[in-house]
Amino acid sequence: MIITVRMFAGLTCENKDLTCYGQNEFKIELAGNMNLVEILNYLGISHLVAKIILVNGLFKPLEYIANDQDELSVFPPVGGG
Numbered sequence: 001m002i003i004t005v006r007m008f009a010g011l012t013c014e015n016k017d018l019t020c021y022g023q024n025e026f027k028i029e030l031a032g033n034m035n036l037v038e039i040l041n042y043l044g045i046s047h048l049v050a051k052i053i054l055v056n057g058l059f060k061p062l063e064y065i066a067n068d069q070d071e072l073s074v075f076p077p078v079g080g081g
Contacts, residue, residue, distance in 0.1 A: 001030045001068040005043070008075050014044030036062045039072070051077040 006025045007013075013020040020026040020043070030039065036055075037047045047062060052075035055064060066072070 001032070001066065002027055003030060003039075003066055003069070004071040005039075006071070006073045007045075008073070011045065011050065011074055011076055015042065016044075018043070030066065033065050035065050036060065036072070039066060040074070045074070049076055050074045 004025075004027050005013075005020070008024070012022050012024045013026065015021060018028070020028055028043075030042075034042065036053055040047050040050050040053075052073075053060065053062070054073040055066070055070050057071075057073070
């Protein structure tokens with residue numbers, strides 16, 4: 001299964017064993033059914049850091065199982081004032 005990942009506001013792939021290491025936009029092949037928390041862990045990102053996760057432009061729960069060709073958008077906590 002191949003998904004597209006886009007990370008924003010300084011987030012990047014933190015798993016040094018992956019070719020996407022240090023990148024903020026990439027396609028990645030997953031070897032089976034993984035939920036959003038498992039995907040984030042695989043990429044080396046805590047689900048506590050990734051506060052907003054969209055799948056194909058829609059909010060999904062962390063238990064959502066990714067499908068082939070899904071597009072994940074990952075955002076850290078939003079600040080401002």
